[in-house]
Amino acid sequence: MFSRSIDPTRRDRTEAILRAIGERVRSPFRALELGSGPGSLVARMLRRFPRCRVVAVDTDPVLLEVGERALRRFRRRTAWILADLREATWPSALPPGRFDVAVSSLTLHWLEADTLRRLYRELGRILRPGGLVIDGDFLPSRRPADRAVGPPPTTGRPEGAARRGGGLPEFQRSWEAWWVTLSSDPTLRAAFRDRQERLPGRIPPTREPGPRAVASLELHEHALLDAGFARTEVLWRAGAFRVLAAVR
Numbered sequence: 001m002f003s004r005s006i007d008p009t010r011r012d013r014t015e016a017i018l019r020a021i022g023e024r025v026r027s028p029f030r031a032l033e034l035g036s037g038p039g040s041l042v043a044r045m046l047r048r049f050p051r052c053r054v055v056a057v058d059t060d061p062v063l064l065e066v067g068e069r070a071l072r073r074f075r076r077r078t079a080w081i082l083a084d085l086r087e088a089t090w091p092s093a094l095p096p097g098r099f100d101v102a103v104s105s106l107t108l109h110w111l112e113a114d115t116l117r118r119l120y121r122e123l124g125r126i127l128r129p130g131g132l133v134i135d136g137d138f139l140p141s142r143r144p145a146d147r148a149v150g151p152p153p154t155t156g157r158p159e160g161a162a163r164r165g166g167g168l169p170e171f172q173r174s175w176e177a178w179w180v181t182l183s184s185d186p187t188l189r190a191a192f193r194d195r196q197e198r199l200p201g202r203i204p205p206t207r208e209p210g211p212r213a214v215a216s217l218e219l220h221e222h223a224l225l226d227a228g229f230a231r232t233e234v235l236w237r238a239g240a241f242r243v244l245a246a247v248r
Helices: 010-024 040-048 061-070 072-077 113-126 158-163 168-183 186-198 217-226
Strands: 030-034 053-058 078-082 099-105 127-138 231-238 241-247
Touching: 010 040, 010 099, 010 127, 010 231, 010 241, 030 040, 040 053, 040 072, 040 099, 053 061, 061 072, 061 078, 061 186, 072 078, 099 113, 113 127, 113 217, 168 186, 217 231, 217 241
Parallel strands: 030 053, 030 099, 053 078, 099 127
Antiparallel strands: 127 241, 231 241
Protein backbone atom coordinates (compact mmCIF):
# COMPACT_ATOMS: atom_id res chain seq x y z
CA MET A 1 0.00 0.00 0.00
CA PHE A 2 2.77 2.47 0.91
CA SER A 3 5.09 1.76 -1.97
CA ARG A 4 2.71 2.52 -4.84
CA SER A 5 3.23 6.26 -4.34
CA ILE A 6 6.74 6.21 -2.89
CA ASP A 7 8.29 3.47 -4.99
CA PRO A 8 6.64 3.06 -8.41
CA THR A 9 9.37 0.62 -9.49
CA ARG A 10 8.47 -1.97 -6.88
CA ARG A 11 6.20 -4.23 -8.92
CA ASP A 12 8.52 -4.52 -11.92
CA ARG A 13 11.64 -4.74 -9.76
CA THR A 14 10.16 -7.55 -7.68
CA GLU A 15 9.06 -9.40 -10.79
CA ALA A 16 12.59 -9.11 -12.19
CA ILE A 17 14.00 -10.62 -8.98
CA LEU A 18 11.54 -13.53 -9.09
CA ARG A 19 12.16 -14.10 -12.79
CA ALA A 20 15.91 -14.23 -12.18
CA ILE A 21 15.42 -16.80 -9.42
CA GLY A 22 13.20 -18.93 -11.65
CA GLU A 23 15.64 -18.83 -14.57
CA ARG A 24 18.88 -19.25 -12.64
CA VAL A 25 18.24 -21.24 -9.46
CA ARG A 26 17.39 -24.92 -9.59
CA SER A 27 14.44 -26.07 -7.46
CA PRO A 28 14.25 -27.03 -4.66
CA PHE A 29 16.37 -24.23 -3.24
CA ARG A 30 17.13 -22.43 -0.02
CA ALA A 31 16.89 -18.62 -0.09
CA LEU A 32 18.10 -15.92 2.28
CA GLU A 33 16.35 -12.55 2.24
CA LEU A 34 18.28 -9.60 3.63
CA GLY A 35 16.06 -6.90 5.14
CA SER A 36 12.79 -8.78 4.74
CA GLY A 37 10.53 -6.34 6.60
CA PRO A 38 7.08 -7.90 7.05
CA GLY A 39 7.72 -10.41 4.27
CA SER A 40 6.28 -9.14 0.99
CA LEU A 41 9.08 -10.65 -1.11
CA VAL A 42 9.18 -13.74 1.12
CA ALA A 43 5.49 -14.34 0.39
CA ARG A 44 5.98 -14.02 -3.33
CA MET A 45 8.91 -16.42 -3.34
CA LEU A 46 7.01 -19.01 -1.33
CA ARG A 47 4.03 -18.83 -3.66
CA ARG A 48 5.99 -18.69 -6.90
CA PHE A 49 8.34 -21.53 -5.94
CA PRO A 50 6.45 -24.21 -3.97
CA ARG A 51 9.59 -26.21 -3.20
CA CYS A 52 11.73 -23.36 -1.85
CA ARG A 53 12.56 -22.56 1.75
CA VAL A 54 13.26 -18.99 2.90
CA VAL A 55 15.21 -17.55 5.81
CA ALA A 56 14.16 -13.93 6.38
CA VAL A 57 16.49 -11.53 8.22
CA ASP A 58 15.54 -8.12 9.59
CA THR A 59 16.54 -5.86 12.46
CA ASP A 60 12.96 -4.94 13.45
CA PRO A 61 11.25 -7.50 15.72
CA VAL A 62 7.79 -6.04 15.05
CA LEU A 63 8.09 -6.46 11.28
CA LEU A 64 9.41 -9.99 11.71
CA GLU A 65 6.51 -10.90 13.99
CA VAL A 66 4.00 -9.46 11.53
CA GLY A 67 5.58 -11.38 8.67
CA GLU A 68 5.72 -14.64 10.57
CA ARG A 69 2.05 -14.38 11.53
CA ALA A 70 0.93 -13.40 8.05
CA LEU A 71 2.76 -16.38 6.54
CA ARG A 72 2.03 -18.86 9.29
CA ARG A 73 0.73 -21.42 6.81
CA PHE A 74 4.26 -21.53 5.36
CA ARG A 75 5.90 -22.02 8.75
CA ARG A 76 7.58 -25.29 7.73
CA ARG A 77 9.31 -23.49 4.88
CA THR A 78 10.33 -20.27 6.65
CA ALA A 79 12.56 -19.01 9.45
CA TRP A 80 12.44 -15.42 10.74
CA ILE A 81 15.77 -14.18 12.10
CA LEU A 82 16.35 -11.03 14.15
CA ALA A 83 19.77 -9.67 13.20
CA ASP A 84 21.40 -6.40 12.14
CA LEU A 85 23.30 -6.58 8.84
CA ARG A 86 25.54 -3.76 10.03
CA GLU A 87 26.96 -6.02 12.74
CA ALA A 88 29.77 -8.39 11.75
CA THR A 89 28.22 -11.19 13.81
CA TRP A 90 24.87 -11.31 11.99
CA PRO A 91 25.59 -14.61 10.15
CA SER A 92 25.90 -16.39 13.51
CA ALA A 93 22.13 -15.94 13.98
CA LEU A 94 21.34 -17.98 10.85
CA PRO A 95 20.29 -21.62 10.99
CA PRO A 96 23.03 -24.00 9.84
CA GLY A 97 23.58 -24.82 6.20
CA ARG A 98 24.41 -22.95 3.02
CA PHE A 99 22.07 -21.06 0.72
CA ASP A 100 21.42 -21.25 -3.01
CA VAL A 101 20.43 -17.61 -3.37
CA ALA A 102 20.54 -14.42 -1.30
CA VAL A 103 18.05 -11.73 -2.28
CA SER A 104 17.41 -8.18 -1.17
CA SER A 105 15.08 -5.36 -2.17
CA LEU A 106 15.66 -1.73 -1.21
CA THR A 107 17.82 -2.62 1.77
CA LEU A 108 21.50 -2.57 0.87
CA HIS A 109 21.58 1.10 -0.17
CA TRP A 110 21.26 1.90 3.56
CA LEU A 111 24.68 0.36 4.25
CA GLU A 112 28.01 2.18 4.31
CA ALA A 113 30.54 1.04 1.71
CA ASP A 114 32.78 -0.82 4.19
CA THR A 115 29.77 -2.65 5.67
CA LEU A 116 28.62 -3.57 2.18
CA ARG A 117 32.02 -5.02 1.28
CA ARG A 118 32.04 -7.10 4.46
CA LEU A 119 28.48 -8.27 3.79
CA TYR A 120 29.43 -9.57 0.35
CA ARG A 121 32.41 -11.43 1.80
CA GLU A 122 30.07 -13.03 4.33
CA LEU A 123 27.61 -13.99 1.59
CA GLY A 124 30.46 -15.55 -0.33
CA ARG A 125 31.01 -17.89 2.61
CA ILE A 126 27.39 -18.88 3.20
CA LEU A 127 26.34 -19.39 -0.43
CA ARG A 128 26.93 -22.69 -2.16
CA PRO A 129 29.32 -22.73 -5.14
CA GLY A 130 27.31 -21.41 -8.07
CA GLY A 131 24.93 -19.60 -5.72
CA LEU A 132 23.51 -16.18 -6.53
CA VAL A 133 23.17 -12.78 -4.96
CA ILE A 134 20.22 -10.84 -6.45
CA ASP A 135 19.84 -7.25 -5.29
CA GLY A 136 17.01 -4.98 -6.45
CA ASP A 137 17.85 -1.50 -5.27
CA PHE A 138 18.80 2.09 -5.96
CA LEU A 139 22.13 1.53 -7.69
CA PRO A 140 23.26 4.78 -9.35
CA SER A 141 26.09 4.52 -11.83
CA ARG A 142 29.04 6.87 -12.01
CA ARG A 143 28.48 7.11 -15.74
CA PRO A 144 27.26 10.56 -16.92
CA ALA A 145 23.85 9.29 -18.07
CA ASP A 146 22.93 8.45 -14.46
CA ARG A 147 24.04 11.68 -12.82
CA ALA A 148 20.71 13.46 -13.20
CA VAL A 149 18.75 10.68 -11.50
CA GLY A 150 17.47 11.62 -8.04
CA PRO A 151 17.91 9.94 -4.64
CA PRO A 152 16.26 6.67 -3.63
CA PRO A 153 12.68 6.51 -2.28
CA THR A 154 12.20 6.36 1.45
CA THR A 155 9.73 4.39 3.52
CA GLY A 156 10.76 6.08 6.73
CA ARG A 157 11.23 9.78 5.98
CA PRO A 158 8.16 10.86 4.00
CA GLU A 159 9.30 14.48 3.95
CA GLY A 160 11.92 13.44 1.40
CA ALA A 161 9.26 11.96 -0.83
CA ALA A 162 7.27 15.19 -0.72
CA ARG A 163 10.16 17.13 -2.22
CA ARG A 164 10.17 14.65 -5.10
CA GLY A 165 6.40 14.66 -5.58
CA GLY A 166 6.05 11.20 -4.10
CA GLY A 167 2.48 11.41 -2.84
CA LEU A 168 3.26 12.39 0.75
CA PRO A 169 -0.30 12.77 2.16
CA GLU A 170 -1.46 9.31 1.07
CA PHE A 171 1.79 7.71 2.14
CA GLN A 172 1.98 9.44 5.50
CA ARG A 173 -1.60 8.59 6.42
CA SER A 174 -1.13 4.95 5.42
CA TRP A 175 2.23 4.66 7.17
CA GLU A 176 1.02 6.17 10.42
CA ALA A 177 -2.28 4.27 10.44
CA TRP A 178 -0.48 0.97 9.84
CA TRP A 179 1.88 1.48 12.79
CA VAL A 180 -0.87 2.78 15.07
CA THR A 181 -2.90 -0.34 14.32
CA LEU A 182 0.06 -2.56 15.12
CA SER A 183 0.91 -0.73 18.33
CA SER A 184 -2.66 -1.14 19.60
CA ASP A 185 -2.58 -4.92 19.16
CA PRO A 186 -2.02 -6.45 22.64
CA THR A 187 -0.51 -9.59 21.13
CA LEU A 188 2.37 -7.49 19.73
CA ARG A 189 3.35 -5.84 23.03
CA ALA A 190 6.37 -8.07 23.56
CA ALA A 191 7.61 -7.36 20.04
CA PHE A 192 7.20 -3.62 20.60
CA ARG A 193 9.11 -3.80 23.89
CA ASP A 194 11.91 -5.63 22.10
CA ARG A 195 11.82 -3.04 19.34
CA GLN A 196 12.08 -0.16 21.80
CA GLU A 197 15.22 -1.71 23.30
CA ARG A 198 16.84 -2.31 19.92
CA LEU A 199 15.49 0.65 17.94
CA PRO A 200 14.39 3.31 20.44
CA GLY A 201 12.23 6.10 19.10
CA ARG A 202 8.72 7.17 18.28
CA ILE A 203 5.90 5.21 16.66
CA PRO A 204 5.37 5.51 13.74
CA PRO A 205 9.12 5.23 13.30
CA THR A 206 11.39 7.32 11.13
CA ARG A 207 14.42 5.99 9.34
CA GLU A 208 17.90 6.44 10.69
CA PRO A 209 20.15 8.60 8.52
CA GLY A 210 21.50 6.69 5.56
CA PRO A 211 25.12 6.33 4.52
CA ARG A 212 27.33 9.32 3.79
CA ALA A 213 26.96 8.47 0.10
CA VAL A 214 24.81 5.79 -1.53
CA ALA A 215 27.07 3.08 -2.94
CA SER A 216 27.29 3.17 -6.71
CA LEU A 217 26.58 0.29 -9.06
CA GLU A 218 30.30 0.08 -9.74
CA LEU A 219 31.11 -0.15 -6.03
CA HIS A 220 28.66 -3.06 -5.67
CA GLU A 221 30.15 -4.81 -8.69
CA HIS A 222 33.74 -4.39 -7.52
CA ALA A 223 32.89 -5.44 -3.96
CA LEU A 224 31.21 -8.62 -5.23
CA LEU A 225 34.16 -9.51 -7.45
CA ASP A 226 36.61 -8.80 -4.62
CA ALA A 227 34.53 -11.10 -2.39
CA GLY A 228 35.11 -14.00 -4.79
CA PHE A 229 32.02 -13.83 -6.99
CA ALA A 230 32.77 -14.89 -10.54
CA ARG A 231 30.74 -12.29 -12.43
CA THR A 232 27.99 -9.70 -12.12
CA GLU A 233 25.14 -8.71 -14.43
CA VAL A 234 22.42 -6.06 -14.42
CA LEU A 235 19.20 -7.91 -15.20
CA TRP A 236 16.71 -5.04 -15.10
CA ARG A 237 16.77 -1.26 -14.92
CA ALA A 238 14.40 1.67 -14.44
CA GLY A 239 16.43 4.87 -14.15
CA ALA A 240 18.95 4.30 -11.38
CA PHE A 241 16.96 1.40 -9.96
CA ARG A 242 18.46 -1.92 -10.98
CA VAL A 243 18.40 -5.62 -10.29
CA LEU A 244 22.00 -6.75 -9.99
CA ALA A 245 22.96 -10.43 -9.92
CA ALA A 246 26.27 -12.01 -9.02
CA VAL A 247 27.33 -15.66 -9.36
CA ARG A 248 29.37 -17.27 -6.58
